[in-house]
Structures are given as C-alpha cells and as structure tokens.
Amino acid sequence: MARSELFTASVADHGGSLARARALFPNAREPWIDLSTGINPHSYPFFDLPATAFTRLPEASRAAELAAVAARAYGAPAGVNVVSAPGTQILLPRVAALIPASRAHVLSPTYAEHRRAAALAGHDVREVTDFDDLFEADLAILVNPNNPDGRIIDRARLLSLAEVMRSKGGLLVVDEAFMDVGPIAESIAGDVGQGGLVVLRSFGKFFGLAGVRLGFAISAEPVARLLEDGLGPWAVAGPALEYGIAALADTAWQEGMRTRLEREAATLDAHFARHGLPVSGGTSLFRFLRTSAASEVFEIFGRYGILIRNFAERPHELRIGLPSSEQEMSRIEQALQAWSGTSAPDLDRRAAPLPLPAPSPR
Amino acid sequence: MARSELFTASVADHGGSLARARALFPNAREPWIDLSTGINPHSYPFFDLPATAFTRLPEASRAAELAAVAARAYGAPAGVNVVSAPGTQILLPRVAALIPASRAHVLSPTYAEHRRAAALAGHDVREVTDFDDLFEADLAILVNPNNPDGRIIDRARLLSLAEVMRSKGGLLVVDEAFMDVGPIAESIAGDVGQGGLVVLRSFGKFFGLAGVRLGFAISAEPVARLLEDGLGPWAVAGPALEYGIAALADTAWQEGMRTRLEREAATLDAHFARHGLPVSGGTSLFRFLRTSAASEVFEIFGRYGILIRNFAERPHELRIGLPSSEQEMSRIEQALQAWSGTSAPDLDRRAAPLPLPAPSPR
Numbered sequence: 001m002a003r004s005e006l007f008t009a010s011v012a013d014h015g016g017s018l019a020r021a022r023a024l025f026p027n028a029r030e031p032w033i034d035l036s037t038g039i040n041p042h043s044y045p046f047f048d049l050p051a052t053a054f055t056r057l058p059e060a061s062r063a064a065e066l067a068a069v070a071a072r073a074y075g076a077p078a079g080v081n082v083v084s085a086p087g088t089q090i091l092l093p094r095v096a097a098l099i100p101a102s103r104a105h106v107l108s109p110t111y112a113e114h115r116r117a118a119a120l121a122g123h124d125v126r127e128v129t130d131f132d133d134l135f136e137a138d139l140a141i142l143v144n145p146n147n148p149d150g151r152i153i154d155r156a157r158l159l160s161l162a163e164v165m166r167s168k169g170g171l172l173v174v175d176e177a178f179m180d181v182g183p184i185a186e187s188i189a190g191d192v193g194q195g196g197l198v199v200l201r202s203f204g205k206f207f208g209l210a211g212v213r214l215g216f217a218i219s220a221e222p223v224a225r226l227l228e229d230g231l232g233p234w235a236v237a238g239p240a241l242e243y244g245i246a247a248l249a250d251t252a253w254q255e256g257m258r259t260r261l262e263r264e265a266a267t268l269d270a271h272f273a274r275h276g277l278p279v280s281g282g283t284s285l286f287r288f289l290r291t292s293a294a295s296e297v298f299e300i301f302g303r304y305g306i307l308i309r310n311f312a313e314r315p316h317e318l319r320i321g322l323p324s325s326e327q328e329m330s331r332i333e334q335a336l337q338a339w340s341g342t343s344a345p346d347l348d349r350r351a352a353p354l355p356l357p358a359p360s361p362r
Numbered sequence: 363m364a365r366s367e368l369f370t371a372s373v374a375d376h377g378g379s380l381a382r383a384r385a386l387f388p389n390a391r392e393p394w395i396d397l398s399t400g401i402n403p404h405s406y407p408f409f410d411l412p413a414t415a416f417t418r419l420p421e422a423s424r425a426a427e428l429a430a431v432a433a434r435a436y437g438a439p440a441g442v443n444v445v446s447a448p449g450t451q452i453l454l455p456r457v458a459a460l461i462p463a464s465r466a467h468v469l470s471p472t473y474a475e476h477r478r479a480a481a482l483a484g485h486d487v488r489e490v491t492d493f494d495d496l497f498e499a500d501l502a503i504l505v506n507p508n509n510p511d512g513r514i515i516d517r518a519r520l521l522s523l524a525e526v527m528r529s530k531g532g533l534l535v536v537d538e539a540f541m542d543v544g545p546i547a548e549s550i551a552g553d554v555g556q557g558g559l560v561v562l563r564s565f566g567k568f569f570g571l572a573g574v575r576l577g578f579a580i581s582a583e584p585v586a587r588l589l590e591d592g593l594g595p596w597a598v599a600g601p602a603l604e605y606g607i608a609a610l611a612d613t614a615w616q617e618g619m620r621t622r623l624e625r626e627a628a629t630l631d632a633h634f635a636r637h638g639l640p641v642s643g644g645t646s647l648f649r650f651l652r653t654s655a656a657s658e659v660f661e662i663f664g665r666y667g668i669l670i671r672n673f674a675e676r677p678h679e680l681r682i683g684l685p686s687s688e689q690e691m692s693r694i695e696q697a698l699q700a701w702s703g704t705s706a707p708d709l710d711r712r713a714a715p716l717p718l719p720a721p722s723p724r
Contacts, residue, residue: 017421017422017423018421019421019422019423020422034418037419039417039418039419043413043416043417046413046416051405051408052573053573054405054408054571054573054574054601054605055401055405055570055571055572055573056396056401056572056573057399057401057566057572057573058573058575059379059380059381060379060381060382061379061381061382086448086452086575086597086599087596087597089594089595089596089597090448090452090593090594090597092594093592093594113594113595116594117594120591120592204419208417209416209417210417210418210419210596211414211415211416211417211418211419211420211599211600211601212416212599212600212601213420213448213596213597213598213599213600229482230455230482231452232451232452232454232455232475232478232479233451233475234449234451234572234575235448235449235451235452235575236575237448237573237574237575237599237601237602238573238574238575239416239573239574239599239601240599243416
C-alpha cells in the first residue's frame with residue numbers, strides 16, 4: 001500500500017481542489033465528482049445580478065441590509081451584532097486577535113484553520129479533546145456541529161463556558177459553519193449580547209455558493225465595530241451582497257433544503273452501510289466515517305473519479321460530501337461495489353468500524 | 363450658505379454612496395450621475411462566468427494563475443511576489459502591521475484610509491506634506507499618482523526612500539491604485555525584490571469593476587507569504603478571479619482604454635475651464651479642482667443629480683470622476699451653466715482658482 005499512503009499524505013488540506021485531485025489520480029474517470037467538501041451541491045438558484053453589483057463599490061446601505069437579514073436568519077440580536085466578511089476564513093485571525101496573546105484551546109480534532117489562526121495571532125495553542133479542558137483557556141475555540149465528526153455540544157454547556165470566559169476577560173469562539181442544518185436549538189448566535197463570545201456563520205456552505213465568499217461574525221456590538229474597523233469599507237463583494245440578501249431572507253428555500261439534505265444524507269448512509277461501511281457521524285452537509293479501510297476507500301474512490309476527504313493525521317477517518325444527483329450516486333455505488341468486490345474474497349480486509357472515542361461527559 | 367455647509371460636512375468619506383447622495387439632495391434630478399469616485403465608468407466587458415465561479419471554493423491553481431497574470435500586467439518580478447486580496451482596502455492594516463508599531467508618516471493630503479490603517483496597526487501616525495519628511499519615518503506611506511491631486515513622485519526618489527527604509531528595517535508603502543493610467547515609468551512594482559517596499563495595486567478602478575473586490579500587494583517573497591498567511595485560503599472570490607485573469611491579460615483593451623480615458627479627461631477639463639473652473643490636477647480616472655467656489659459647485663451639481671467628491675477638511679477642493687457618456691457630459695454642462703449663470707451677475711462670486719501649494723523640492 002506504499003503508493004496509496006503516498007497519495008493520502010499529500011491531499012489538499014481542506015478538500016475542494018480538483019486540480020490536486022487530477023494530479024493524484026491522473027487516470028481517474030472524468031468528470032470528477034467532488035465530495036471532498038461540506039458544500040451543498042444544490043446551490044441557491046442563480047438570478048440575474050444588476051451590472052452595478054460588479055461595477056460599483058458596494059453601497060454601505062446595502063451592506064447594512066445584509067447584516068439585518070443575516071441577523072434574522074441566524075437568530076442574532078440585531079444587524080449591529082453582525083459583521084459581514086468575504087468568507088469566514090479571513091475573520092479567523094482577527095477574531096483570535098480580539099484578546100491579547102494568551103492560552104488558546106481548540107476542541108479537536110476539528111477544522112485546522114482555527115489552530116493556525118490562533119497561533120498567527122500570537123497565542124499559545126493547545127488542541128484539547130475534552131470539552132471541559134476549554135475552561136482553562138483564555139481563548140476557547142470549537143466548531144458546533146463539529147467538522148468532520150458532527151459532534152454537538154449543547155447550548156447550556158456553551159453558555160456556561162461563555163460565562164467563564166467573559167468573567168476572566170477571555171473569549172469563546174463558536175464556529176457554527178454547519179449550524180444551518182441544525183440542531184438549531186444548540187445555536188448560541190442569540191446569546192452574544194453580554195460579550196465574551198463570538199459566533200461564526202458561513203454563507204457559502206449551506207447555500208452552495210462558496211465562490212462568492214461570504215461569512216459572518218456575530219458578537220456584542222463593540223466587538224462587531226472593532227472587527228469591522230479591521231476589515232474597512234467594502235469588505236463584501238457586490239455579488240455576495242446580492243446573493244446574501246436574497247438567500248438569507250428566503251426561509252421557504254431554507255426549510256425545503258434542510259429536509260432535502262436530510263433525506264439525501266440518509267440515502268448516502270444507506271449505500272455505504274450496505275457495503276459494510278457504516279457512517280458514524282457528520283451533518284446533512286457531510287458524512288463522517290471511521291474505518292480501518294479509510295485509505296483503501298479513498299484510493300478506490302479516487303480511481304473512480306470521486307474525491308472524498310481524508311486526513312493526513314488521522315488515517316482512519318473519511319469525510320464525504322453529498323452528491324448532486326442520482327447519476328453521481330450511481331458512480332458512488334459503483335465505487336463502493338469495486339471496494340467491496342476487491343475485499344469480498346478476503347474477509348480480513350473487510351473494514352472493521354473503529355470504536356469512536358468516548359463522548360465527553362455531559 | 364449655512365445649508366450648503368451642512369451638506370458638505372456630512373458627505374460620504376470616500377464617495378460612491380448614492381444612498382447618501384439621495385439623502386443630501388432629496389429633490390435632485392434622477393437618475394443620479396455618480397462622479398464621486400475614481401472608478402472607470404467604462405467597465406471591462408462582461409462575459410459569462412462559469413457557474414462554478416459562484417458555487418465552488420476558488421481553486422488554488424486558478425489563484426496562482428491570477429497572481430502570474432497580475433505580475434505581468436503590473437511589472438512585478440513574478441507571481442510569487444503578488445498577493446491577491448478581496449480589494450486593496452482589506453490589505454492596508456495588514457501591510458501597516460508588517461513592521462512593529464513605530465513612526466508612520468503619510469504623505470498628505472491623500473486617501474484617508476492609509477492614516478486610519480496605520481493607526482489601527484498601532485503606529486504613531488503623522489501626516490506630512492513634504493516628501494523629504496518621509497525619510498524620518500519607519501513606515502512611509504504615499505499614493506502615486508496621488509489621490510486626489512494627481513501629484514507624482516518619480517521613481518528615482520522613491521527608490522532612494524525605499525533604500526533608506528530597508529537599511530533601517532522600516533517599510534515604504536506605495537499605493538499605485540491609479541498607476542494603470544500612468545505615468546508607468548514611475549511605477550516601482552518591479553523594484554520590490556530587495557525588500558523594505560510594498561506596492562499596492564487596485565483592480566476595480568481602472569477596469570471599472572469595483573464591486574468584484576480585487577486588489578494586490580506586491581512585495582519581496584517572504585513578505586508576500588506573510589500577507590497570504592494572514593488572509594488564509596480562498597481570499598479572492600470566484601467572479602473576481604475570473605475577471606482578474608481575463609482583464610489583466612487583455613493588454614489591447616488596456617491600451618485602448620488608456621487613450622480613451624485621456625481623451626475624455628481632456629474633454630471634461632475643457633467643459634470646466636470654459637466656465638471659469640480650471641482643472642489643476644488629477645489622473646485620467648479623476649480630475650482635481652482647487653477653487654474658492656468648491657462648496658457652491660458641489661451643491662449645484664448635487665441639485666442637478668450629479669454627485670462629485672468634496673472634502674470636509676479641505677473645503678476648496680473637489681474631485682470629479684469621468685462621466686460614462688455624452689448624455690452625462692450634457693448634464694454636467696447644464697450644471698456648469700447653472701453655476702456660471704448664478705454667478706455671472708456678480709463677478710466677485712466668480713471662482714478664483716486658489717494657488718496650489720508649492721511643489722516639494724526635487
């Protein structure tokens with residue numbers, strides 16, 4: 001398996017790069033199916049943008065409208081609590097720099113950019129696996145629901161952590177990048193008013209428009225103004241403003257999409273389970289597998305022109321995005337058949353699901 | 363003139379806001395003509411963007427292509443010297459933070475965001491009016507050609523300043539936001555290799571696509587990597603990537619546009635001069651007037667539905683962008699006639715051009 005190991009070690013850090021996929025699997029079936037991200041394959045419907053969205057500087061009044069619509073969609077107290085940015089990513093170092101360099105704990109494993117951003121802001125960063133270890137930090141960071149395993153921390157526990165952070169002048173950062181698909185009762189976007197807490201929301205994932213670059217920080221008002229000062233005027237592009245305002249206000253589309261993604265995630269799970277690969281977590285925007293066969297599955301999928309997400313540091317894990325169509329689901333089924341076909345004669349090679357780490361105490 | 367003064371004091375800081383214009387002049391003629399920015403009214407031709415520019419995360423390989431094309435267009439040493447960002451604006455505080463907090467001198471008056479960004483990065487900021495005073499700074503900032511007066515510092519003097527900054531571990535920042543319309547011989551985008559120098563270029567102004575948000579920092583390679591680390595992946599939106607690659611490679615369009623803008627700027631100057639308002643500077647993307655009649659001209663233009671740029675701190679200055687059509691030029695002519703009509707009976711009210719400040723010694 002030397003060749004496969006080489007492949008798995010050099011895969012893109014965050015998924016989503018078909019150029020790298022083609023370099024890894026030059027003889028793969030085309031067109032590539034990219035399941036390496038957690039981006040909704042059913043994007044919000046395109047509409048004609050006014051030419052001025054491209055030609056003019058974005059209007060401050062339109063940006064304020066976006067903030068107001070986003071506040072309603074995310075359950076934030078008000079538009080003044082919402083900072084719009086060209087993607088959540090660009091906010092991470094600025095959010096981490098909101099408190100002086102100190103101890104940052106990141107609930108891990110999770111999205112790797114949080115660790116990097118906190119280090120960039122000068123913090124002494126520790127990755128912790130137990131929620132309770134976050135209380136010792138000055139900057140506590142977690143993703144909820146978590147990427148890639150979908151682990152959820154409930155709101156009551158988050159609020160107690162926020163309270164501790166606030167009381168010592170620290171900061172809790174909750175990245176709710178995938179909270180659009182729930183469980184919405186655990187969102188703390190409405191609880192930012194007292195300070196000590198920043199909630200991040202991502203537009204591109206749930207609305208399937210990752211290319212427009214739009215993300216939000218939700219916080220107490222003084223912190224929101226600080227973050228905005230750091231971005232300066234016209235941070236969000238015209239097309240992102242227009243799509244943001246339309247899509248975030250379209251609650252009917254959002255409701256329908258949540259139901260659709262749940263159903264499609266269940267179908268995907270059934271396909272994997274039928275081939276001895278039980279899905280052990282995730283959200284309706286991506287599924288998570290822990291299996292000793294991860295690198296084998298990754299490689300066979302790659303040969304079939306299907307890019308899924310593996311993790312250099314955790315070779316038994318896979319994250320799989322949702323396919324866009326029945327046709328794509330058929331190609332997944334073919335890859336799964338190829339995998340179970342190759343392993344059928346030799347039952348020892350059959351994937352044994354690995355035990356999940358014990359959940360942190362409630 | 364109390365009413366007029368009230369109006370002029372509350373105008374948008376950077377121009378470009380029609381919502382604020384409508385609030386200032388509720389009875390103005392519609393549609394508004396926005397001449398308050400230095401954005402080319404003849405935008406690069408629209409083309410169909412691939413759906414993936416909106417739906418997918420921008421590809422790293424496509425971003426590298428943009429950097430390479432930008433390097434060629436701007437005369438930078440290579441693509442590795444170019445950092446692409448969602449607008450130059452968002453780069454300003456990060457560029458100012460490249461050196462430890464110290465003495466920042468901004469050659470003024472100029473684009474106000476440089477002062478703000480340097481202060482945000484912790485510097486002790488001084489606005490200096492003499493180029494030679496920049497040598498005393500640790501962070502020297504200037505715009506070349508300057509906004510709003512079009513003043514040009516030649517390359518030889520800039521290189522001597524860069525050398526001094528480099529030798530003391532300081533930094534020279536040259537914002538070449540309007541250098542697309544020249545004089546290109548004074549650009550120092552090709553001179554960044556030795557360090558101590560960051561050149562900023564703006565995509566949206568010359569290409570008339572300010573809404574897509576695209577700007578560049580050009581620097582020595584280690585500094586470029588630092589800036590990129592601070593932005594993180596996917597900083598530039600898909601539409602900006604696609605327009606950037608196409609437009610920056612289109613040298614024929616660029617050449618033709620330079621000639622066209624020069625001609626149109628000359629026509630605009632002639633209209634103003636005919637009414638006793640001689641243009642005293644600027645670039646082919648905006649014209650600059652120093653006149654005692656500035657606030658009167660601003661208000662009459664406002665009533666005619668033409669937003670031009672005034673400056674709260676410098677009440678005798680105006681900046682006027684280029685109109686997009688003959689039709690818009692006619693409306694400018696009407697406003698000019700209204701202005702000279704009201705002032706004709708009373709020659710004392712006729713604008714006397716103010717003397718320009720003495721140029722700094724060569």
